[in-house]
Amino acid sequence: MLYLLSLIGEEPDWEKISPEDMQADIDAMGRYNDELKEAGVMVDGHGLRGRETASVVSFAGEERTVTDGPFAETKEQLMGFWIIEAANLDEALEWTRKAPLQEAAIEVRPLVEEQGEENEKFSGEKLLSRVKDPTR
Amino acid sequence: MRAEDRDSVVGRAFREESGRAVATLIRVLGDFDAAEEAVQEAFVTALERWPRDGVPANPGAWITRVARNRAIDRLRRDRTLVEKKAILEGLESLRPPVGEPALEEEKVGTEIEDDRLRLIFTCCHPALTIEARVALTLRSLGGLETAEIARAFLVSETTMAQRLVRAKRKIAGAGIPYEVPAAEQMPERLTGVLATLYLIFNEGYLGSSSEQLVRVELSAEAIRLSRLLDAILPGEPEVQGLLALMLLIDSRRRARVGPQGVPVPLEDQDRSLWDGEVIAEGLALSERAAAAGPVGPYTVQARIAAAHATAPSAADTDWVKITRLYEWLAAVAPGPVVELNRAAAVAMSEGPGRGLELIDAVEGLDEYGPMHAARADLLSRLGRDREAVAAFEHALGLSANPAERRYLEGRIAALR
Numbered sequence: 001m002l003y004l005l006s007l008i009g010e011e012p013d014w015e016k017i018s019p020e021d022m023q024a025d026i027d028a029m030g031r032y033n034d035e036l037k038e039a040g041v042m043v044d045g046h047g048l049r050g051r052e053t054a055s056v057v058s059f060a061g062e063e064r065t066v067t068d069g070p071f072a073e074t075k076e077q078l079m080g081f082w083i084i085e086a087a088n089l090d091e092a093l094e095w096t097r098k099a100p101l102q103e104a105a106i107e108v109r110p111l112v113e114e115q116g117e118e119n120e121k122f123s124g125e126k127l128l129s130r131v132k133d134p135t136r
Numbered sequence: 137m138r139a140e141d142r143d144s145v146v147g148r149a150f151r152e153e154s155g156r157a158v159a160t161l162i163r164v165l166g167d168f169d170a171a172e173e174a175v176q177e178a179f180v181t182a183l184e185r186w187p188r189d190g191v192p193a194n195p196g197a198w199i200t201r202v203a204r205n206r207a208i209d210r211l212r213r214d215r216t217l218v219e220k221k222a223i224l225e226g227l228e229s230l231r232p233p234v235g236e237p238a239l240e241e242e243k244v245g246t247e248i249e250d251d252r253l254r255l256i257f258t259c260c261h262p263a264l265t266i267e268a269r270v271a272l273t274l275r276s277l278g279g280l281e282t283a284e285i286a287r288a289f290l291v292s293e294t295t296m297a298q299r300l301v302r303a304k305r306k307i308a309g310a311g312i313p314y315e316v317p318a319a320e321q322m323p324e325r326l327t328g329v330l331a332t333l334y335l336i337f338n339e340g341y342l343g344s345s346s347e348q349l350v351r352v353e354l355s356a357e358a359i360r361l362s363r364l365l366d367a368i369l370p371g372e373p374e375v376q377g378l379l380a381l382m383l384l385i386d387s388r389r390r391a392r393v394g395p396q397g398v399p400v401p402l403e404d405q406d407r408s409l410w411d412g413e414v415i416a417e418g419l420a421l422s423e424r425a426a427a428a429g430p431v432g433p434y435t436v437q438a439r440i441a442a443a444h445a446t447a448p449s450a451a452d453t454d455w456v457k458i459t460r461l462y463e464w465l466a467a468v469a470p471g472p473v474v475e476l477n478r479a480a481a482v483a484m485s486e487g488p489g490r491g492l493e494l495i496d497a498v499e500g501l502d503e504y505g506p507m508h509a510a511r512a513d514l515l516s517r518l519g520r521d522r523e524a525v526a527a528f529e530h531a532l533g534l535s536a537n538p539a540e541r542r543y544l545e546g547r548i549a550a551l552r
Contacts, residue, residue, distance in 0.1 A: 003311075090315070090321070109310075
């Protein structure tokens with residue numbers, strides 16, 4: 001399954017962080033991303049530029065209105081994302097836990113894939129193998 | 137299943153066996169609803185046949201087998217023609233006749249235990265809300281009807297049904313696996329399971345607002361599920377600790393409710409009404425859990441309950457030991473309620489004045505009725521009746537449990 005990991009947190013005050021600390025954080029995140037890539041788990045992923053760079057397009061019928069962003073005026077903002085491939089939620093959560101973060105949250109959410117779970121669940125071959133031997 | 141059928145032999149077997157049948161069917165079918173439906177249908181068949189033909193030697197295996205056949209029947213009806221052809225060719229040969237063991241019972245035994253363990257961990261997954269975990273556990277493992285669970289938690293059947301649907305959708309949609317967690321995740325995941333079982337027990341024991349009857353069943357169900365967990369995950373100290381804690385608390389059930397359903401506080405209980413057999417089992421378990429270690433919060437609480445269970449009276453209780461145990465509990469599972477209980481123990485060993493000082497130092501319990509009741513009790517022991525009445529009234533304002541309200545009203549009346 002594909003999972004979107006949304007990194008949500010308070011943007012750090014870059015002025016107050018020493019260049020050494022900043023570099024250490026960047027390096028740690030780089031190592032984490034490399035680990036995801038080497039394991040063949042990483043599909044995509046990026047950090048986002050600051051909230052002051054965000055713009056919003058709102059839709060109401062035919063009308064489109066462009067305003068300054070971000071969409072949600074909360075202290076906690078989307079700061080980055082990964083898309084990873086994992087066998088199940090537990091595997092996705094294990095990878096998520098490894099992210100080198102001190103204070104933040106990551107929302108883990110499956111993507112809608114072309115082959116829906118419903119179709120997959122009852123597809124002939126797989127089902128047959130399950131029914132054949134219920135003790136396995 | 138109709139209410140009058142639940143007390144029959146088949147009804148009792150349903151309680152005992154439905155969890156394991158559902159657990160196996162979920163793995164075979166990969167679907168909670170299909171599994172539950174198939175097991176329900178198997179019980180309808182049992183209701184027809186068992187009274188006529190007698191109860192089979194292994195009711196669980198019988199039900200699992202019939203449920204599997206029902207599920208296969210359903211699949212044959214529901215599949216498209218192409219799928220059907222492929223499945224049916226395989227099915228006819230592997231479908232055992234009902235009533236004959238399909239597989240060696242021993243092998244089936246351990247596999248079924250694995251299935252139930254998978255189901256416990258799936259139902260109690262931390263990615264589900266605690267309400268959803270409780271509902272799913274009672275429905276899938278406990279075999280309780282949605283209506284029964286709804287009644288026990290004072291929500292409408294529709295609300296409970298929606299809660300179950302949402303939980304099952306989350307399991308399927310989020311990809312929560314039907315697996316026993318890996319060793320490195322086990323401690324954390326087990327904590328989630330134990331919290332769920334203890335919540336079910338407490339709902340039955342304390343019941344936030346309903347009258348007795350339905351509640352006793354919840355406590356009994358929590359104990360049954362904890363026993364099951366202890367049997368299939370042997371040697372886990374905190375599982376034993378939790379089971380011991382539940383048993384030791386439950387052993388006082390007959391003594392803790394007086395006439396008109398008014399709760400009787402521990403110190404006033406008629407200890408001859410405590411269930412000696414249950415206490416003996418709880419003591420043995422709590423000792424085993426404490427000896428195995430590392431000692432977790434449920435085991436410490438079980439040791440506290442054990443200290444009460446072995447005391448001949450409230451006055452002859454080893455309050456110093458209990459105070460020490462609460463200090464230990466505060467170290468492994470800190471929180472204001474633990475501090476409150478420690479203060480109550482200190483009040484017994486060092487006097488109500490010292491206890492009151494400690495209670496007043498605890499922060500974050502202003503909306504917690506039992507804190508005000510404990511304060512009120514100490515105030516009345518100090519002869520400060522007017523303040524005691526005010527504190528009991530405060531507690532009364534925070535309680536929704538009718539029996540508890542009657543108790544508080546009684547205390548207020550006695551002080552006036």
